[in-house]
Amino acid sequence: MQLTLQSPYDMHLHLRDTPMLEAVAKYTARYFSGALVMPNLNPPVDCLDLALAYKERILKACGDSTFTPLMSLYLTEKLDRAQLKMAKEAGIQFIKLYPKGATTGSESGVSAILAPKVLEVLEVAQDLGVILSIHGESNGFVMEREAEFHSIFAELATTFPRLKIIFEHLSDHRSIALVEKYDNLFATLTLHHITLSLDDVIGGALNPHCFCKPILKTPKDRDALLQVALSAHSKFSFGSDSAPHLQANKECAKGAAGIFSAPLLLPALAEIFDAHHRLENLESFVAHNAQRIYHLPKTDKIVRLTKKSFKVADSIGGDSIRSVVPLFAGRTFSWDYEC
């Protein structure tokens, strides 16, 4: 049994920088037409010059001319009308808003989201047709953070009706109705939030490799999000939020948030869609929805998957980055890429 996917996109990806970048870029570049690259480096990618230089490093690390890194600018206090205009003219279509302190690499994020200076930048983004991606979490109780952020999405979606807003990595079933309510609000779904729950993090032995922000939630949340993905709901695109960290930085007292899923994304998705008899919707979920929502080209890249067993590596790495442990390390899936 075989499956072809034309021009898939990963609309939320962390590629990091050298040397991690060199180790992880190939997993995405080979199988996706493009990916929205997150700007939460240290220092953040918060101006045009940094974004263009980072794009060059990514292209070099990918070594695959059929992959397009879609660059985003980190929304800091520094970003102003002139900088955003220049970035848009240079082809940058995305800005990413991190609430300060909400997650990995959010130290330079925004502390008052509805402050006049931020709203002014969003108004410019709306005028320029720049898309706003948001890590939507408050700093409240960990299981309520996403829901507590809903009022900000509502406010922004109403104030800027022509601004396309992306609610990143949905984790809470209550967010689905919110996305459906506003015409200009869309969302991404990760592999981990549609397949795992908090039990996978702390239900047995502590598993730091399943620790991410927003935290995995209840089985009810997971199942509702999975249904949205399986139905290829037109407002939701696939965004892996693959976020590699060194094994040593995950398995320690201050374990970093982030799940590294890039090496297994499409085989794992094929297995899930197959198990639920929805294989016919997978291409819409990983390709058509992103093409339509973000106005991305359908390229000639065709990814072929076949029903044969595929074992996820226990870890990846080498001399320069030591070890990174992928999601589902050691597990065997029944779908694989066709070589």
Ligand code: DOR
């Ligand atoms: O778990 C996460 N890791 N969530 C994020 O929002 C950031 C990411 C990272 O950069 O490691």
Ligand code: ZN
């Ligand atoms: Zn992320």
